[in-house]
Amino acid sequence: MSDLDDLYQEIILDHNKSPRNRRKLEQADHTAEGYNPLCGDHVNVFINVENGVVKEVTFEGSGCAISTASASLMTEELKGKTLDEAKVLFKRFHGMITGEDRESSEEAGLGKLEVFSGVCRYPARVKCATLAWHTVRAALDSGGESVTTE
């Protein structure tokens, strides 16, 4: 089971079962909707930013374990980060998942997010892991439109 344990680590299974911050944020100043047409995974993100810092971030949606856990862990990691830090984190996370930037992501210390490192060996699942992140970026960049992983 080594490979599988690598993908579906305990933390991922736990965040899938009880996702953190899965609720709507009534007065969000940034929102966006993300959709992965291949899987039907669907996510809405809600963000409040104050003085350039992510004060609150939540999500709603349905999807596979990888996309749900990724959204859940993302909300925990983003909270309290400056917008610049958030961008860097996204870049490193993306690099790790796609296997394009392994070294720097390891050095960077992605913390809990490293549980997703196994995803890069499952190309069919990369989009699941990055959907919530793409959606957050869209929310912060444009203040609210729909993105797809295509």
Place this chain on the structure above:
Amino acid sequence: MTTTAPQYSEPPVGTDAEAIDVHAIRADFPILRQTVNGKPLIYMDNTATTQKPQAVIDALSDFYATRNANVHRGVHHLSVQATQAYEQARLKVRDFLGASRVEEIVYVRGTTEAINLVAQTYGRANIHAGDEVVISTMEHHSNIVPWQILCQQQGATLRVVPINDAGEFLFDEYEKLLGPRTKLVAVTHVSNAMGTVNPVERIIQRAHACGARVLIDGAQAVPHMKVDVRALDCDFYAFSGHKVFGPTGVGVLYGKFDVLDAMPPYQSGGDMIQTVSFEKTTYNDLPARFEAGTPNIAASIGLGAAIDYVTAIGLDRIARYERGLLHYTTEALSRIPEVRMIGTAADKASVVSFVVDGVHPHDVGTILDSEFGIAVRAGHHCAMPLMKRFNVPATVRASMAFYNTREEIDALAGAVKRVVEVFG
């Protein structure tokens, strides 16, 4: 060259499992010898595409190695050989479908192109503002979107026959939808997402009684059962070569001669013409009129080889063997309490769609593949309206061909139990 009508063997005595010698058959499919993630490949995604027997692979390479030339164009030896092989394969398709005339067999790229062809030629010429096209809830997107586009172009209306919770076509509702405005009915013979076998013969009769033409999407029927377009009396029948153990890139549109003959051309260019001048072009006879440009010659010949292959086994034997597989799979999965079947029609082909409580189909698919070497489809199966009908985002689908075994189904059931444990 002539071909004789295929000889179907009598259904054998004995159990369904003995209807064919599955181990001998597996030896004909080189890809089935491989391992995936260290496990022997268990290929259960036959609805997406089927594997190819050595005979089909050989037909492709023999063509390129010994007979490659363009068809209908040269007087030289190779061109004559290529044309003969290409046209002989068409005769095999005619016999395979039970069509009366070879002119009724049009080579296309696949089911999708066949349906688009009918929509944009027959449809644009015959369906007008206020007319109606009838499809069903269980159609593949390729039997929805071409009609949607046609209806938009012509100001016609698309009507959809509902299904029941078992995934069966509701005939009574269908009858209510039919009327003087119905110009065309387009229904799948077998549902790719659930395996439901539709009562197409009755559907066709009923449509004809109100003057509508009928297109049957046969993509998932021809690999599983004997199809006879004359007995069905359909106006059009479409299927894809790659889903019936042939190559990708070729498919077939069958159309009744008189219906096809009255249709305007689809694509235009070489081969579909008789004479061209800058003032006027006259079109070629059937079926060339609908085959503009250089076709997929090798794939068409490969399709002929695939038809020979399944015909030699016998579609009655295949149907019988697969009935056993379907029953066995349904039993094995139903014993797992967390499994819910999507599509429990009384009449089904060997396609089993299901969801596992609390586990997304993609996670099931990944675990089946990476831990057990089992290839299934996890997704919406190009049937999003159907997923909506069952209120699921996606399903896991195991679709079996005659080379699948009961041991493989045992492995599938074991793997699903493991999924339940991991996510438990």
